Amino acid sequence: MTALAVTRATLTRVLRDRTALFFMVLLPVAIIVVIGVTVSGFDQFRIGLVRAAQAGPVAQELTTGLQNAPGLRTRPYDTVADARTALRRAELDAVVVVPAGLDTDARAGRTVTVRVLVEPSGSAGHGAVSSVSAVVAEHAARLQAAHFAKTEAGGTFDENLALARGAEQASAPIAVQAQTVDGQSEFLPLGYSYSTPTMLVLFVFINALAGGATIVQTRRTGVYARALAAPVPARTLVLGETVAYLALAVLQSLLIVGIGALAFDVAWGDPLAAGALIAVWALVGTGAGVLAGALFRTPEQVHAIGPALGIGLGMLGGCMWPLALVPDWLRAAGHAVPHAWAVDAWTTLLSRGGDLSAILGDLAVLAAFAVALVTLASLALRHRLTAGPGI
Template identity: 80%
Template sequence: MTALAVTRATVERALHDRTALFFMVLLPVAIIVVIGVTVSGFDQFRVGLVTARQAGPVAQELTADLAAAPGLRTHAYDSAADARTALRRAELDAVVVVPSGLDANVRAGRSVTIPVLVEPSGSAGHSAVSSVAAVVADHAARLQAARFATDETGGDFAANLTLAHAAEQGASPISVRTETVNGDSDYLPLGYSYSTPTMLVLFVFINALGGGAAIVQTRRTGVYTRALAAPVSPRTLVAGEAAAYLLLALLQSLLIVGIGALAFDVAWGDPLAAGILVLVWAVVGTGAGVLAGALFSTPEQVHAVGPAFGIALGMLGGCMWPLALVPDWLRTAGHATPQAWAVDAWTTLLSRDGGLRSILGELGVLSAFAVALLALASLALRHRLTGSRPA
C-alpha cells in the first residue's frame, strides 16, 4: 500500500459521505447567502419617500430618480406621519416629502422646495441629505432645460421635458471617478465580498477538524493496525492521510471561490496572491484536521468539540465581524489564531487592491501555523500508530 492509495481511499470515503458533503458544500453556501444579504446595503442611506397619490409625471420622475440612486435605499410611505414615525424609530436616515403641487408649480415657473426630514442627532441623516440633494439637482437641471425651451421657443412643457431627458441620456457628461491610492481600509467590502472569503476561512478549517473523526474511526476499527502488519510504514499512512485532507480542503476552497465569483460576482483580487493564500490556508486546515484525528479518542468527541472549537477561533479571528471594531486587547488576542491572519490577507487583497508582495507577512505567519500543525499532527498520529497503547 502506498501513500497515494491511502489518499484515494480517504477521499472516496469522504465524497460518499452525504453529511460531509452537506457541511462541505451546502452549509457554507447557505451561510454566505444569509450573511451577504444581511450586510448588503450598509453603505446606502435609508430614505423614506412620501408622494401624493395623484402625483403628476414630474413628481413621479423625481421619485423614480431617488429610488434608482445607487447611494439610497428607498421605501415608499402613504403619509408623512408614517414616515416620521419610522424616522423616530431609527428605521430611516431621512424622509423626502415630495410636494403635492410640484407639477403645477414647475409648469408655472415657480420655485419649489423639497423638504427633507432628519433627526437632529442623526449624522447619517445629514449625510443622506447630500445624496438626496445631488439627485434633486440633476432632476432640476432637466426641468430648467425644459422651462428654458418652453419660454424661448414655445411648445408644450411636457414635450420639451421629454426632449431634455432624451438629450441627457444621449449626452456624454463629465463623470467623477473615485480611486483610493494606497488605501488602508480595515474592512472587507460589504455584501457577498464580505461573507464569501470569511466563510471560506471559517468552513475550510471547521470541516478539516470535523474530518478528523474519520481518522479516529479508522484507528478504532483496526485498519491502520492491519496496514502496518504489511510492509507499510507509519510515515506512509500519515502522508497519505495528510494528502487526502489537503485535497479535500482545496476542493472545498475552489468550490467556494467558484460559487462566489460566478453566483455572487465576488472579485478575489490578484489571482496569484489569492491562489497562494487559498493553498496555504488549505495546508493550515490539513494540519488541524490530522491533529484532531490523532488526539481524540472517539469520533463523537471530534464531532462535539471540533466544530465548536473552529467556530470559537473563527469568531476570535474576525470571521463573524471585523476585528477593526473590537477593542485593541481583543484584536491582539484574535491574532493568536490563524484565522485573523487569513482574514487580514483577504482584506488586503479585496479592499486595498494588494498583490502577493502586500500579503507576504500574513502568508509567512500562516505558513508557520501550517508547519507547526503538520509537525504536531505527524508526531501525534505516528505515536498513535506505533505506541504501546491501543489506538
C-alpha cells in the same frame, strides 16, 4: 498499498458520509446567505417615497432619480401618514414627500419645496438628507437650464428640458474621489463579498478539525494496525491521510469560491493571489485536522471540542467581525492565530485590489503556521500508529 491508495480510500469514505457533506457544502452556504443578507445595505439609506396620485413627467423624473440613486434604497408609500408610521418604527431613515403640484410650479418657474422628514434623534436621517439633497439639486439644475434656454432662445419648456437632459448626458461628469491620506481600508466589502471569504476561512478550518474524528475512528477500528501488518510503512499512511485531508480542504474551498462567484457575484480579486491564499489556507486546515485526529482518543471528543475550538479561533481571528473594530490589544492577540492573517490577506485582495506581491507577508506567516501544524500532525500521527493500540 501506496499513499495514493490510502488517500483514495479516505476520500471515498468521507464523500459517502452525508453528515460530512452537509457540513462541507450546505451549512457554509446557509451561513454565507444569512450573514450576507444581514450586512448588506449598510451603505444605503432607507427612504420612504410618497408620490402624488397623478404625477407629471417632471415629478416622475425626480422619483426615478431617487429610486436609482446608489446611496438610497427607496420604498413607496401611498400616504404621508403611512410613511411617518414606518419612520417612527425605525423602518426608514427618512421620508421624501414629492409635491403634488411639482410639474405646474416647475413649468411656471416658481420655487418648489421637497419635504424630507426625519426623526430628531436619528443620526442616519441627517446623512439621508444630504443624499436626497444631492439628487434633488441635480434635478433642479436641469429645470433651471430649461428655463434659462427658454428665456434666451425661446421654445417650449419640454423642448428645452429635453435639450438640458441631452447636454447633461453628453458632457463629461466631474467625479469626486475621496482618499484617506496615509491610510488604507481595513474592511472587507459588504454583503456576500464580506461573508463569503470569511466563511471560507472559518469553515475550511472547522471542517478539517471535525474531520479528525475519521482518523480517530479508523485508529480505533484497527484499520491502521492491519495496514501496518501488511506491511505498510507508517509514513505511507500518514502521507496518504494528509493528502486526503488537503484534497478535501481544497475541494471545499473551490466549492465556496464557485458558489460565491456564480450565486452571489463575489469577485475574488487577483486569481493567482487568491489561488495561492486558498492553497496555503488548505494546508493550515489540513495540519489542524490531522493533528486533531492524532491527539484525541475518541470521535466524540473531536466533535465536542473541534467545532468549538474552530469557532473560538475564528472569532479571535476576525472571521465574525473586522479586527479594525476591536481594541489594539485584542487585535494583536487575534494575530496569534492563523485566521487573522488569512482575513488580512483577503482584505488586501478584495478591498485594496492587491496582487500576489501585496499578500506575500501574510502568505509567509500562513505558510509558517502550515509547516508547523503539518509537521506536528505527521509526527503525532506516526507516533500513534507505531506506539501500539493503547496509545
